[in-house]
Amino acid sequence: MSSELSALVPVLFGHATFQQLNAGCELGLFELLDTDGPLPAGTVAETLGLSRRSTDILLLGTTALGLTEVAGGEYRNGAPVAAVFRHGLWPVLRDIVQYQDRIAYLPAADYVESLRTGENVGIRHFPGTTRDLYSRLAAVPGLEELFYRGMHAWSQLSNPVLLAQHDLARARRVLDVGGGDAVNAVALARAHPSLRVTVLDRPGALEVARKTIAEAGLEDRVETYPADIFADPYPPGHDCVLFAHQLVIWSPEQNLALLRKAYDALDPEGRVLVFNAFTDDDRTGPLYAALDNVYFTTLPFRHSTIYRWADCEQWLREAGFTDVGRTAASGWTPHGVVSGRRPA
Ligand SMILES: C[S@@+](CC[C@H](N)C(=O)[O-])C[C@H]1O[C@@H](n2cnc3c(N)ncnc32)[C@H](O)[C@@H]1O
Structure with a gap:
């Protein structure tokens, strides 16, 4: 025993x-x-x-x-x-540990209350009255910078599976919805030298994004577009829409609405890519997703969670996409990409 x-x-x-x-x-x-x-x-x-x-x-x-x-x-x-x-990953790990320490750690103590109430109770640690973390970032000096340094590190660690997507080798212009500090946009532009990327996000995030883009010297191929992902129309002329670490924030109904907006904005034959961590379809793991769910339950939004691959694939089909498929990463995080095509 x-x-x-x-x-x-x-x-x-x-x-x-x-x-x-x-x-x-x-x-x-x-x-x-x-x-x-x-x-x-x-x-x-x-x-x-x-x-x-x-x-x-x-x-x-x-x-x-x-x-x-x-x-x-x-x-x-x-x-x-x-x-x-x-592996040269020390700066990445250090920023992730700092994110866990300064953003995720105290809210995690509100896990029980979050499960009981179905609310992201841990958001009380950040001043404001809005119900999602992102719209509260600007209220605390330095928080926007700290948040995006951490997000940048998570994305850098996990985005090789995204960069290797065949769909991107064929794409001309990507719309990165909720693209944050442009970490993935810049990585995509570097990996695919003729690709153009539009980063759509809140104005506060785009201030950080413009710095990332300028540091990479990619102002000619990566642009920013301030908009609300739900309320505002998406700019036309893109043959790929990317949701990176985005559909883990919202409810299934909101995700379906976002995917329908992507469908309407895409050129015919255009692709949608959903990149984030996924839970196994049989709900037995992996451990990373199970534990990271404490963060998603307590902090970003009341509906945030790491969904199953099958849930995401189902939303794509419901939104009208065909050729729906998945690619799992080979690293130690359960990241991957679910993709689909808007028929001609
Ligand atoms: C988890 S971060 C992901 C950032 C980036 N895609 C990445 O993978 O590193 C979610 C992003 O969605 C943006 N976001 C959340 N709600 C939004 C809204 N209503 N309108 C525009 N952007 C929003 C946030 O500002 C944030 O940059």
């Missing part, structure tokens, strides 16, 4: 598990061990400016979790953290 019950440890202390990772990031432990490791605890304490007691507590936590390793009294990064550095 005791070994069965030990599976409860990382669950019971889930909040503490994240805080060990967060502390290792914030205090500079992993960066130090990457550049100078292996190091004895005393040198870690001295270099990080921590007491020996704090250092021992932190190293115990990170080592027990496999985030660091010790041999002969010297510490180095553990396999998952070392792999993040080796």
